[in-house]
Amino acid sequence: MTQTSRRKTFRFNSDDTVLPVVLDLDGVDIRCRARLDGLSLMEFTEALSGVSDLEGQVQSGQVSQREAAQAGMAAANSFLTLLRAVVEPDQWDIFEKVVREKSIDLAGLAEIAGWLVEQYSDRPTPPS
Secondary structure, three states: OOOOOOOOOOOOOOOOOOOOEEEEEOOEEEEEOOOOOHHHHHHHHHHHOOOOOHHHHHHOOOOOHHHHHHHHHHHHHHHHHHHHHHEOHHHHHHHHHHHHHOOOOHHHHHHHHHHHHHHHHOOOOOOO
């Protein structure tokens, strides 16, 4: 009796009809990649997973202020990583300039990152 391996072939469509993603930052359009791989999205959400309950954990004494600050910095780094992954390379200097000139704070960047995650994760799957 010959044994065979268990195997499944995965094929993924590269649908060229996906709409582009554009950030409008106070009238300045910033082009982003039309697609983002799922692994990058998973890494971003993993980095943020422990941040949501920090305030309650600090108040209850489960987490120190220092640990909360470190987690906050990790979250900020994950925003930056996501933004660098999606903003088109030729747009990065423009994006950075607008963020600095408009004094977009961390909460604003978090809002932008959240919207981007929605755009990249809500893409409909083509019918099989």
